[in-house]
Amino acid sequence: MSTKPINTKEKNPLQKATGFLRNNSVPVMFILICAVCIPISGFSPSYLLSEIVTRMGRNTFLILSLLIPIMAGMGLNFGMTLGAMAGEIALIFVSDWQIWGIPGVILAMIISIPFSVLLGLLCGKILNMAKGREMVTSYIISYFINGIYQLIVLYMMGSLIPIIHSSIKLPRGYGIRNTVSLLNMRQCIDNLLAINIGGVKIPMLTFIIIAGACLFIIWFRKTKLGQDMRAVGQDMQVARDAGINVERTRIISIVISTVLAGFGMILYLQNMGNISTYSSHSQIGMFCIAALLVGGASVDKASIGNVFLGVTLFHLMFIVAPQAGAKITGDSMIGEYFRVFVSYGVITVALVMYETKKRKAKSLLGAQLRLDQLKEEDEVK
Amino acid sequence: MKSKRSLLIRITTVVVLLLIAGAMFIVGRGHTIYIDNKTLEYDGQTYSAAHRAEIFVNGEKIAKLSKRERGMATCMGQSFTMEVTITQDKGDEPKTYTITQQLPYSMDGIVINLPGYLAGLSEEAYLTPFVSMATTTEDEEAPTEDDLMMDEGMGAEDLSIPSDI
Amino acid sequence: MNDQLEMNQYSIRDRIIGFAKNFGLPRLIIAGFLLLLFIAAPLVGADFLTQLTNTINRFSWNAILVLAMVPMVHSGCGLNFGLPLGIISGLLGATMSIELGFTGGFSFVIAILIATPIALVLGVGYGWLLNKIKGGEMMIATYVGFSAVAFMCMMWLLLPYHSANMVWGLAGKGLRTTISLEGYFDKVLANFLQINIGTLSIPVGTLLFFALLAFAMWAFLHTKTGTAMTAVGSNPTFAKAAGINVNKIRLLSVVMSTWLAAIGILVYEQGFGFIQLYMAPFYMALPAVSAILIGGASVNKASIVNVIIGTFLFQGIVTMTPTVMNSMIHMDMSEVIRIIVSNGMILYALTRKTEATR
Numbered sequence: 001m002s003t004k005p006i007n008t009k010e011k012n013p014l015q016k017a018t019g020f021l022r023n024n025s026v027p028v029m030f031i032l033i034c035a036v037c038i039p040i041s042g043f044s045p046s047y048l049l050s051e052i053v054t055r056m057g058r059n060t061f062l063i064l065s066l067l068i069p070i071m072a073g074m075g076l077n078f079g080m081t082l083g084a085m086a087g088e089i090a091l092i093f094v095s096d097w098q099i100w101g102i103p104g105v106i107l108a109m110i111i112s113i114p115f116s117v118l119l120g121l122l123c124g125k126i127l128n129m130a131k132g133r134e135m136v137t138s139y140i141i142s143y144f145i146n147g148i149y150q151l152i153v154l155y156m157m158g159s160l161i162p163i164i165h166s167s168i169k170l171p172r173g174y175g176i177r178n179t180v181s182l183l184n185m186r187q188c189i190d191n192l193l194a195i196n197i198g199g200v201k202i203p204m205l206t207f208i209i210i211a212g213a214c215l216f217i218i219w220f221r222k223t224k225l226g227q228d229m230r231a232v233g234q235d236m237q238v239a240r241d242a243g244i245n246v247e248r249t250r251i252i253s254i255v256i257s258t259v260l261a262g263f264g265m266i267l268y269l270q271n272m273g274n275i276s277t278y279s280s281h282s283q284i285g286m287f288c289i290a291a292l293l294v295g296g297a298s299v300d301k302a303s304i305g306n307v308f309l310g311v312t313l314f315h316l317m318f319i320v321a322p323q324a325g326a327k328i329t330g331d332s333m334i335g336e337y338f339r340v341f342v343s344y345g346v347i348t349v350a351l352v353m354y355e356t357k358k359r360k361a362k363s364l365l366g367a368q369l370r371l372d373q374l375k376e377e378d379e380v381k
Numbered sequence: 382m383k384s385k386r387s388l389l390i391r392i393t394t395v396v397v398l399l400l401i402a403g404a405m406f407i408v409g410r411g412h413t414i415y416i417d418n419k420t421l422e423y424d425g426q427t428y429s430a431a432h433r434a435e436i437f438v439n440g441e442k443i444a445k446l447s448k449r450e451r452g453m454a455t456c457m458g459q460s461f462t463m464e465v466t467i468t469q470d471k472g473d474e475p476k477t478y479t480i481t482q483q484l485p486y487s488m489d490g491i492v493i494n495l496p497g498y499l500a501g502l503s504e505e506a507y508l509t510p511f512v513s514m515a516t517t518t519e520d521e522e523a524p525t526e527d528d529l530m531m532d533e534g535m536g537a538e539d540l541s542i543p544s545d546i
Numbered sequence: 547m548n549d550q551l552e553m554n555q556y557s558i559r560d561r562i563i564g565f566a567k568n569f570g571l572p573r574l575i576i577a578g579f580l581l582l583l584f585i586a587a588p589l590v591g592a593d594f595l596t597q598l599t600n601t602i603n604r605f606s607w608n609a610i611l612v613l614a615m616v617p618m619v620h621s622g623c624g625l626n627f628g629l630p631l632g633i634i635s636g637l638l639g640a641t642m643s644i645e646l647g648f649t650g651g652f653s654f655v656i657a658i659l660i661a662t663p664i665a666l667v668l669g670v671g672y673g674w675l676l677n678k679i680k681g682g683e684m685m686i687a688t689y690v691g692f693s694a695v696a697f698m699c700m701m702w703l704l705l706p707y708h709s710a711n712m713v714w715g716l717a718g719k720g721l722r723t724t725i726s727l728e729g730y731f732d733k734v735l736a737n738f739l740q741i742n743i744g745t746l747s748i749p750v751g752t753l754l755f756f757a758l759l760a761f762a763m764w765a766f767l768h769t770k771t772g773t774a775m776t777a778v779g780s781n782p783t784f785a786k787a788a789g790i791n792v793n794k795i796r797l798l799s800v801v802m803s804t805w806l807a808a809i810g811i812l813v814y815e816q817g818f819g820f821i822q823l824y825m826a827p828f829y830m831a832l833p834a835v836s837a838i839l840i841g842g843a844s845v846n847k848a849s850i851v852n853v854i855i856g857t858f859l860f861q862g863i864v865t866m867t868p869t870v871m872n873s874m875i876h877m878d879m880s881e882v883i884r885i886i887v888s889n890g891m892i893l894y895a896l897t898r899k900t901e902a903t904r
Contacts, residue, residue, distance in 0.1 A: 098489055100457050103409020110402045129897035136627075136684040137896045143832070144893050147885030155879060165489075184411055184455075331720065334700055341696035348689040355679035355686065 026346060027296045030313040033342070034320065041323035048319065050200040055315040056308075057190060057206040058271040062264030063288045063307045064213050065257050070302045071221070072253035073233030076289045076347075079123040079138035079254065083261025084281035085149045086115035090262070091269055092153070092180055092277070096163050100184035102192065105270055112262035119145060120258030124251030131236070135299075135351075142285060153277060176277050186273035206267065213260065214304050220256075229253055233300070290314060290343040299354035317342060407459065413490045414454045414461055415511055418446040421497040423506045428496040433468040433475075446495075459484050465495065482508075572894045576840055576887060580859055583866040590873040595746040597866055604861035606736065606752035607817035608837065611830070612857045613760055614806035615838045619848040620767065621799035622779035623676055625838075625892075628687035629831035630695045631672055632807025635665035637698075640812055640821050641721065644730055645709045654731035657812050665808040666801055668694075673800030677793045688831070695828050702823050725821040731812075732819045752817060759806070760850050775799055779846055836860065836888035839895045863887060 021028060038048070062080070069077040090112035094104050123141050130137040157163050158174035168180045190203035220226045231239040232249050240246050265284070269275055292302060294317075295310020318339050325335025416436055421428045434446045436454070444452025454463065462481045469476075480498065484491055490511025497507030588594050611629065618626045639661025643653045672690060676683050703720040707713055712725050726732075738751025766772045777785040778795045786792050811830075815821050838848055841856020867880035 097406070098411050099405060099409035100411030100455075101409060103405040103457070104411075107402055107405035107409060110398050110405070113398070126893065126897055132681075133684065133896060136688065137893065139685070139688065140889055140892045140896060144886065144889035147882055147889060150882045150885065151879070154882065155877060329704065331703055334703055337696060337699040337703070341693060341700065344689055344693040344696050348686065348693045351682065351686045351689060352675065352679055355682040358682075359678075359680065 024296050026294055030294050034316045037320040037324035040327050041320040046199055051319050052312055052315055053200055053202055056311050057203045058268050060210045060311050061213055061267050063292050065260035065264050066292055067217055067302050068253050069257045071233055072229040072250055075135040075299050077138055077257050078285050079141050080261040081142035081281050081285040082119040082123055082145050083116050083258040084265040084284050086112045086119055087262040087265030088275055089115055091275055092176055095180055095182055096165055096168060101188045104185045105189055108266050109263050113259055116259040116262040117255055120255035124254035128247050128250055178277055180275040180277055182273050185270050187271055189270055290346050293346050293350040409457055412456050412484050414456055415492045416452040417492055417494045419449050421494045428500045430496050431467045431469050432471050434495055435466040437464040572891055576859055580862045583870050586870050590870055592869045593745055599747050600865040601862045602748055604865055605857050606749045607814045608861060609756045609857045610759060610810035610813050611834045612837045612853045614803050614810050616763055616848050617799040617802040620779045621775045621796045622846055623796060624684045624845055625835045626803050627684055627831045628691040629807045629834055630691035630827040631668050632665055632804035633811040633827040633830055634694055634698050635668055636661045636808035636811035638664050645707055649729055651734040654734050661808040665805040669801035669804030673797035676800055677796055699824050721823055723824050727819050731816045734816050736817055764850050833888055836891045839891045845895055
């Protein structure tokens, strides 16, 4: 409202350009990084393309799971790790029951749902108790649940929860091994309907599933619940006055996100072909969030376009950085650290930008209120 | 009315999901099938191995077995079909059989003795569970402190850098 | 006076319930758990005094890192998840002191001298950033810490260190992941005035050092600036109206916290005997945060007593669980318990209604 006059003002091209740059600083910065690193790394375009297509198929679904909580104004859902853990537990069971191939993936997805819903409910409940600092809380929840996950997987599986095959059990008789092989369902979804264009394998079915998820999100935005969520995201108090059950809406958004994250993790792992039982999920939240932010999303606004741009740019950087780092400094570790640094850096920058923007809006609102008050006082006089 | 309808939808969804899950259990159960071309002694009778046996699954040749050899195939679901071309003795005319075998759900690895099957013996005679010999030699340590986050004294979580995502 | 009168009107039962409520159920459980561990230790054959020695030792290593939480909590900046920033200053101080060729106890002094200006500069920058994003401190602090650690990972490889005790032997450059402090400041404080009674040994020097800093902190909080800091934390609007420069006070608290973290990691290293670089500082904030919370602090209230109780409880659990658990059920679940306890505690503090106003 108060920013309207600025928007309607005539802008010269230079102002427009700087405005565009300011709003999209992160993607632009990434395009620059990639533009510098790609020639140095010396990878061929076809190699890069096929790598990116693979990684897009692998990660996009996971990143899509972040969109709905952002819509509900709950910020970046660091608790998506919970869904990832649910997916892993489901996959461990399925691989123990020896269900192979696509049926195995489907079964794992179905099994992951109750776990995800349960964890999502828990996460949503806790986040409702910590309104205003959802992000840091969801971040700590992911660590907390990781502890519980380890308790279950490392101590209860095989002792309390029956695990049949010794190939996935630790030699001591209980607990799951560090890696669980998914050889029998490795890339089963990627390979079905895959087409080959110029040496680049395009996993059509995976992309169809991702498209389905995108359609679901677009459709969901238009439902009553989706509209409610947006209202809650804009202003909780107003939404409550309008008769929306704010707490319930927020919990549902987290539950949906967690369930989607669980599916995403299963897709991700069927591509990888094995589960690193104790570390697969630990960094996934961070990388997904970084990728989304690289695509130009912010803490309170993210679109499907951001997801795809983010996956492409972030993973391009991820592929070329180690090689480029090695070429420049002669040490391959530099590049590895560099990409970790960039991932964290991007999140930091995005968070800072969001908070400063929020503060500015708040102070503008404050000034507006003060003005209104003065006016009212004048009128009373 | 509305809540009744949504309840109905929910129950239907859950039931459908459970049905799909159940179907996946049956359809997706994977078995590894080992086909033995070995002389079988059963009930005092001897069923001698074929000179040569060629095994096709879905039109694809998966093994060519001489005497005392073992072929391997994987199969999803509880029914396994293969085509076997048998040359009983050297110089014999090869004969082709189509074999369809129902697989017991609980067995991961299944050994089928070919001579026994062809002689039309009962299932318990030619079908045995596969027992792996190599599983005990492998030892993997329990996850170390590094895997489980935490360094000395402080609570540091997973310190490694993921090299690929 | 009024409080006292009111207190007397309550029955003892109410007071106990009130105390439990105030103290918090999770804290009660943790304290009870530790007590149980101490009782169980002799029963399962673990030497009580050795256990106590270990706990006290760990306490002496970690206490200052926990103390570093206090100023930022007081000024309303929340829990300092950005502790790694200060830790990095300390690490830079330690490595530079060794690089410059100082040995023995003197290298510790030099490490502090070098770490101090670095911590001040980083602290000012960090404080300036936190002033720009009031309200979202904790999340951003976490990621500032992470970014700094990842950045320093590159720097440890690139900075021109040459000391043979620190760099990789083959390449001749790039610092090792762990550097032994033998011959440098290994246990300089711990060995000072150390008391040994049988299996019990108390690192008096380290404890005294902590006591000194803790006392200084306590004294500071009672100066004019210190009370202003508390005022800023409890009611920023009021503080502003009273003519306190809120941003300046907050900046001061962040700088203090960063500096204490730098000193804290140096003390930790002298006790532990090694410098840990690269990803090691990554998650050092979480145990410190949960320790002070276990001690009874909240997101916007913390005292020196909280630090002492919290560190003792947390480190007690850390040292006791492996031994006791192992001999009781032959399962080393201590890691998992540690993760659940520490993060559960932080979660509990973050979700408190009364404290969630900020």
